[in-house]
Amino acid sequence: MKALLIVDVQNDFCTGGVLAAKGGEEVAPVINKIASKFNYVIASKDWHPPKTKHFDKWPPHCVQDTHGADFHNALNAEIINDIAYKGTGTIDDGYSAFEATNFDLAEKLKEHQISEVYVSGIATDYCVLSTALDALKAGFKTFVLTDAIRGVNLEPNDAEKALLQMEKAGCILVTSEEV
Ligand code: VGL
Numbered sequence: 469m470k471a472l473l474i475v476d477v478q479n480d481f482c483t484g485g486v487l488a489a490k491g492g493e494e495v496a497p498v499i500n501k502i503a504s505k506f507n508y509v510i511a512s513k514d515w516h517p518p519k520t521k522h523f524d525k526w527p528p529h530c531v532q533d534t535h536g537a538d539f540h541n542a543l544n545a546e547i548i549n550d551i552a553y554k555g556t557g558t559i560d561d562g563y564s565a566f567e568a569t570n571f572d573l574a575e576k577l578k579e580h581q582i583s584e585v586y587v588s589g590i591a592t593d594y595c596v597l598s599t600a601l602d603a604l605k606a607g608f609k610t611f612v613l614t615d616a617i618r619g620v621n622l623e624p625n626d627a628e629k630a631l632l633q634m635e636k637a638g639c640i641l642v643t644s645e646e647v
């Protein structure tokens with residue numbers, strides 16, 4: 469069984485957001501189009517309290533119950549079976565969807581007999597990277613949807629480097645057409 473993980477397609481990571489990945493919202497139509505090919509779809513939300521150590525490293529973003537933390541409206545909410553909330557404490561970064569605090573994501577995927585995980589969303593160089601590496605560690609065959617991710621690129625090649633890192637670790641890079 470196959471699961472689609474949609475990482476952090478939230479306003480603050482899209483055009484106009486405080487931590488925007490260039491063209492972040494462009495992942496949404498790609499994700500909407502392929503969602504029906506999966507047995508189970510989980511979307512993660514970065515969901516920070518107003519004060520957290522995480523904001524020593526980053527400008528405040530995705531604060532709980534704010535517009536910035538809402539899913540971008542280009543993402544079809546009806547495709548989502550479950551939402552994984554992460555970074556909800558005052559010390560955790562919560563980069564990986566496997567650090568969700570409302571349930572154990574690896575357990576949930578196993579309950580749904582998932583063996584293959586496809587990772588999409590934002591940002592390639594942070595939360596997508598951490599989520600894909602954790603999916604491998606948890607024993608899932610892990611695919612990264614290269615046309616359904618966008619990077620923050622604080623340094624110009626960060627997203628490209630992250631892709632190489634994921635591939636080296638054992639992730640399989642595919643496009644949405646190949647699903
Ligand atoms: C993210 C930077 C800081 C992400 C979250 O969603 O990739 N990036 N917090």
